Amino acid sequence: MEKMYKILCGRLFDGERTVLEERMEILTEGNRIRAVGRDLPCPEGTEIIDLSDATVTPGLMDAHTHMNFIEWKDFERTMLYQSPAWKGMAVLYNARKGLRRGFTAMRHCGTNSNDAYASIDAKRLINAGYFEGARLVIAPHYVTCSNSHGDISHRVAQNPALGEKLWRDYPGAGCGPYEFRDIVRTQIKYGADYIKIFANGGFTTPNDSPDDLTLCEDELKSIIDTAHQLKKKVTAHAYSTETIRLLVRLGIDGIEHGSLLDDPELIAEMEEKDVYLIPNFAAYDQIIFGTEELLKKMIPAMREKIPRYAERMLCSRELVMKSRLRIGYGTDFVMAHNCYESGYEFISWMKMGADPLRVLRAATSVNATILELPETGAVKPGYLADLAAWRRDLLHDPEALLDCAFVMKDGVIYPVEKSE
Ligand SMILES: [Zn+2]
Incomplete structure (x- = not known):
């Protein structure tokens, strides 16, 4: 069986919609997102990742x-x-x-x-x-x-x-x-x-x-x-x-x-x-x-x-x-x-008064079309398990993207580093 993670999200930005949803869950299996929602099943062997104090976004x-x-x-x-x-x-x-x-x-x-x-x-x-x-x-x-x-x-x-x-x-x-x-x-x-x-x-x-x-x-x-x-x-x-x-x-x-x-x-x-x-x-x-x-x-x-x-x-x-x-x-x-x-580009958009969710859409679902990477840039069942999480307030803190709390690419978790 492929490795499964259940990710508990304090808030979730799905890459496409204009809202942050509270207390959502993401289930990944191998390199794919299997389910997104609340009270998801937890098959045996699933590892829980608790990001309930963070906002999860697509990578x-x-x-x-x-x-x-x-x-x-x-x-x-x-x-x-x-x-x-x-x-x-x-x-x-x-x-x-x-x-x-x-x-x-x-x-x-x-x-x-x-x-x-x-x-x-x-x-x-x-x-x-x-x-x-x-x-x-x-x-x-x-x-x-x-x-x-x-x-x-x-x-x-x-x-x-x-x-x-x-x-x-x-x-x-x-x-x-x-x-x-x-x-x-x-x-x-x-x-x-x-x-x-x-x-x-x-x-x-x-x-x-x-x-x-x-x-x-x-x-x-x-x-x-x-x-x-x-x-x-x-x-x-x-x-x-x-x-x-x-x-x-x-x-x-x-x-x-x-x-x-x-x-x-x-x-x-x-x-x-x-x-x-x-x-x-x-x-x-x-x-x-x-x-x-x-x-x-x-x-x-x-x-x-x-x-x-x-x-x-x-x-x-x-x-x-x-x-x-x-x-x-x-x-x-x-x-x-x-x-x-x-992450520094976020500061410039925020200083110009941009809607932070518009900036985040640019960096996820919009960029997925520009980079021509299908099944990325959004948190959806069937999409690749590319995810990131942020502890600072993405709606008000222009420096929030300098401080990554979690990153997963293709279903694999990697170490994170703060920006210099
Ligand atoms: Zn250039």
Whole structure:
């Protein structure tokens, strides 16, 4: 007989509904939820887990991470100086840290490092049970053009000879629709779960702007159509309204950041077409609410760009929060926290006055659709037994997700760690 647990929940958030239910019970058998309710049977051999002083939720999911890095303060150096093997092991390390914080799934949004296919090996090793970690959804490399935000040679822009060497060896580097068609096929051939495009410049790269469209329309079309032909979804790092409008017209599935999106009509079109948005509020808080003191510590490209964009980003947030967009929960931590500290995103939503149950739905049932992980993100009979529990008050305490009390993935209980 498979291992059975009966979990006594002080309160239960099921991932979908807008209520917390008191004194509920969950019965798990093997890696599945068998029953949810009150006064459930307790077959012989069932182990009781008493979480009557906590709120139980589905295991949470972070839809936007970069798991090739460990210490965020070293991220620029890691990109250039650590080997592909080191970066693959970093993915395993981060998947374990994330799981122990109550995040049972993490979506890796790629890297500009050459030969980053080891991120897919990390997923395979976790799925085979050799390592402890969150479920992973992987885009190994960004699909990107020269001088885009995903172009690693920005980091050595004062040494073009070295930059060109790095650029030409990068598996996601292309130019023109035919080359991008081949790149998408190749990424999928080697195991990419989805495709991530860099459509706009960024804040940390020196010679571009978050408003610049980097790829051309025929290139974007080729990437999106080829991925869809192979039944894979496509998401794009994109900020500006003009770029997002073009991507939506070309059939993109999702947008990462969207921080300068300021057109209510385009937002309505995205709602209608069900294009999801992962806004990464916490990562951009330092840009919007950063002090002079913080600005002084930033790299020169950030210092130069931030004052020009903060106001527009704040206006965009207000529009997005009022919308009915399918908004996912994702952190994108490379410059504020280590990538597995996914609980910090909750603080940013709560500070903006978001309904906490909307945030929790984003991190569970909504993210399950974005990560394409069926039978996860909700506490329902037949679903996978991925659960977390929290002792702090999820309805009023913005830091509640920094303090995980219990985590189960695939019916197995793992140790928990507090956020740093
Ligand atoms: Zn990112």
